[in-house]
Amino acid sequence: MKRLEELSDQIEKSMERLHFSGEPANLYDPLNYILSLGGKRMRPLLTLLGCDLFHGDIKKAVQPALGIEVFHNFTLLHDDIMDQAPLRRGQATVHKKWNEPTAILSGDLMLVKAYELMMKVDGVQMVKVLELFNQTAAGVCEGQQMDMDFEKSDSVSVNDYIQMITLKTAVLLGCGLKTGALVASAHESDADLLYDYGVNMGIGFQLMDDVLDVYGDTAKVGKQVAGDILSDKKTWLLLKAFELAEGEDLAILNKWVGERDTTKSEEKIAAVKGVYERLNIRQLATELSENYFLKAERLLDAIPVEKERKLPLLAYSELIKERVS
Amino acid sequence: MKRLEELSDQIEKSMERLHFSGEPANLYDPLNYILSLGGKRMRPLLTLLGCDLFHGDIKKAVQPALGIEVFHNFTLLHDDIMDQAPLRRGQATVHKKWNEPTAILSGDLMLVKAYELMMKVDGVQMVKVLELFNQTAAGVCEGQQMDMDFEKSDSVSVNDYIQMITLKTAVLLGCGLKTGALVASAHESDADLLYDYGVNMGIGFQLMDDVLDVYGDTAKVGKQVAGDILSDKKTWLLLKAFELAEGEDLAILNKWVGERDTTKSEEKIAAVKGVYERLNIRQLATELSENYFLKAERLLDAIPVEKERKLPLLAYSELIKERVS
Numbered sequence: 001m002k003r004l005e006e007l008s009d010q011i012e013k014s015m016e017r018l019h020f021s022g023e024p025a026n027l028y029d030p031l032n033y034i035l036s037l038g039g040k041r042m043r044p045l046l047t048l049l050g051c052d053l054f055h056g057d058i059k060k061a062v063q064p065a066l067g068i069e070v071f072h073n074f075t076l077l078h079d080d081i082m083d084q085a086p087l088r089r090g091q092a093t094v095h096k097k098w099n100e101p102t103a104i105l106s107g108d109l110m111l112v113k114a115y116e117l118m119m120k121v122d123g124v125q126m127v128k129v130l131e132l133f134n135q136t137a138a139g140v141c142e143g144q145q146m147d148m149d150f151e152k153s154d155s156v157s158v159n160d161y162i163q164m165i166t167l168k169t170a171v172l173l174g175c176g177l178k179t180g181a182l183v184a185s186a187h188e189s190d191a192d193l194l195y196d197y198g199v200n201m202g203i204g205f206q207l208m209d210d211v212l213d214v215y216g217d218t219a220k221v222g223k224q225v226a227g228d229i230l231s232d233k234k235t236w237l238l239l240k241a242f243e244l245a246e247g248e249d250l251a252i253l254n255k256w257v258g259e260r261d262t263t264k265s266e267e268k269i270a271a272v273k274g275v276y277e278r279l280n281i282r283q284l285a286t287e288l289s290e291n292y293f294l295k296a297e298r299l300l301d302a303i304p305v306e307k308e309r310k311l312p313l314l315a316y317s318e319l320i321k322e323r324v325s
Numbered sequence: 326m327k328r329l330e331e332l333s334d335q336i337e338k339s340m341e342r343l344h345f346s347g348e349p350a351n352l353y354d355p356l357n358y359i360l361s362l363g364g365k366r367m368r369p370l371l372t373l374l375g376c377d378l379f380h381g382d383i384k385k386a387v388q389p390a391l392g393i394e395v396f397h398n399f400t401l402l403h404d405d406i407m408d409q410a411p412l413r414r415g416q417a418t419v420h421k422k423w424n425e426p427t428a429i430l431s432g433d434l435m436l437v438k439a440y441e442l443m444m445k446v447d448g449v450q451m452v453k454v455l456e457l458f459n460q461t462a463a464g465v466c467e468g469q470q471m472d473m474d475f476e477k478s479d480s481v482s483v484n485d486y487i488q489m490i491t492l493k494t495a496v497l498l499g500c501g502l503k504t505g506a507l508v509a510s511a512h513e514s515d516a517d518l519l520y521d522y523g524v525n526m527g528i529g530f531q532l533m534d535d536v537l538d539v540y541g542d543t544a545k546v547g548k549q550v551a552g553d554i555l556s557d558k559k560t561w562l563l564l565k566a567f568e569l570a571e572g573e574d575l576a577i578l579n580k581w582v583g584e585r586d587t588t589k590s591e592e593k594i595a596a597v598k599g600v601y602e603r604l605n606i607r608q609l610a611t612e613l614s615e616n617y618f619l620k621a622e623r624l625l626d627a628i629p630v631e632k633e634r635k636l637p638l639l640a641y642s643e644l645i646k647e648r649v650s
Binding site: 022023024026027078081082100101102104105106107108109111112113115116119126127130131134137138141142144145146148149 | 347348349351352403406407425426427429430431432433434436437438440441444451452455456459462463466467469470471473474
């Protein structure tokens with residue numbers, strides 16, 4: 001898909017050129033550091049794809065696309081402090097390489113820099129882009145707080161989980177796409193269809209990601225298999241299992257969830273996966289994910305532009321789906 | 326000063342009505358909590374005064390004025406985490422009342438909410454207001470990082486200190502005023518004069534504040550006298566003393582700075598104040614502060630609006646000066 005490659009190259013080059021300079025160096029270095037750690041650059045690419053879909057001028061979408069990637073990395077930087085994570089993409093996290101105060105502050109600056117980039121949109125569209133961005137940024141904070149609240153709650157439902165991943169992950173994909181559509185001056189209703197497409201794809205991806213954590217092969221996943229089970233993460237899989245489990249299975253879940261003795265890791269994974277097997281959890285999660293993909297597809301179909309214009313976005317979505325399945 | 330009282334009441338009422346609602350409560354409650362702790366509301370009042378100076382419609386300045394106060398409180402919230410401060414205006418800080426992750430995240434949301442409020446400005450002026458706000462917000466982060474860097478540095482000069490307080494404190498006063506001027510559609514050059522007025526006043530206030538920490542009476546200052554000396558804070562006074570001290574006085578400073586034995590607090594304060602006395606530090610700091618006030622006065626004089634329009638701002642500036650002297 002030549003067009004997809006062109007847009008992808010555009011993002012790659014623009015990201016390479018993106019550099020924040022200023023004093024004190026201690027404040028600005030972490031911004032450039034976290035952005036240098038790489039990543040799929042999915043969100044900014046979606047912005048270009050959203051712009052391209054509506055015949056927009058790609059050049060005008062580049063700066064806000066970078067703004068969305070800078071915002072995404074700001075959330076990673078602060079989330080890593082909250083989670084006390086030592087590593088990000090195999091490298092030291094900012095709060096480990098520098099310290100927590102500097103990590104908090106350089107994250108704050110990064111959010112300001114994201115706004116600066118989001119403002120690089122012409123005329124009346126700028127206000128729309130900023131309103132969308134404000135709403136999305138607040139949503140992402142809400143999703144992260146829900147995720148943290150879940151750790152301490154015993155009454156999280158699968159619906160709560162879907163709401164959490166919608167806010168924490170999916171709305172930013174919708175925002176990336178819709179920002180591109182707005183730059184291209186698409187009709188509000190068409191831009192909204194594209195937003196909803198992104199949100200539904202995002203939920204589908206996250207569900208597949210959760211499945212993959214348990215059932216993916218280590219090399220492909222690039223992290224410890226079943227890390228979610230070992231850390232008792234309240235994913236859709238675990239929550240659904242708790243919802244469906246009775247008798248013996250419920251006893252097994254209650255026995256193992258909370259068990260942190262690392263000498264029993266293998267046993268714990270096997271026990272929980274055994275319950276998943278009997279309750280058909282993997283298939284239920286996969287089906288739900290596919291439902292979201294299907295809903296997304298219908299939303300994209302409803303956007304009144306010629307089929308051919310949709311091909312790069314479809315190709316990219318397929319690529320991501322393959323990666324998470 | 327009737328007009329000053331009217332504007333001050335307007336801010337008081339608007340602050341009372343300001344309430345952020347949303348879910349999860351854990352995320353939104355800290356915003357309302359920190360805003361409920363009170364404060365002088367100096368920055369939003371400056372915005373109304375800046376608007377009033379140029380015959381602007383005060384009602385149109387209220388929302389961005391609140392935005393600046395929300396931003397200011399966001400910086401306090403995050404600074405308190407960085408400084409590990411247990412109390413803010415005599416009440417538990419957000420990270421103590423909740424926890425650090427929630428304090429980081431609710432601060433992030435607060436910055437987003439500040440942007441939302443700053444956007445509530447009509448037409449072409451909005452872009453100018455946002456550009457000013459972006460630049461100011463980045464500056465405030467830079468000032469805070471400089472302040473943290475100073476703690477670990479042995480080569481901080483009085484000029485470095487002035488630069489730090491300019492960024493950390495003074496630019497936000499300038500931004501508050503200029504935002505009001507922009508809402509009133511003042512000429513860019515006049516709005517800039519008002520900005521510079523605010524920055525110079527801000528530096529003057531901060532210098533007087535540092536003097537007051539050492540020489541104010543406890544009841545008036547509302548905090549431990551000479552807390553800056555006890556914590557070895559690199560204020561203009563201490564830096565100037567190090568710059569001027571020789572022989573015996575330098576030996577005294579070197580002996581006491583870094584001494585954290587609390588049983589020797591009285592002795593430490595007396596020793597450092599003795600050096601200040603011999604080197605005339607209090608007077609030097611006061612004179613420098615007055616120079617900034619004088620420069621501010623000349624800038625305000627240069628703004629081409631009738632003298633009478635300037636009276637509320639002058640009255641307010643006098644009020645603040647009295648409080649810090």
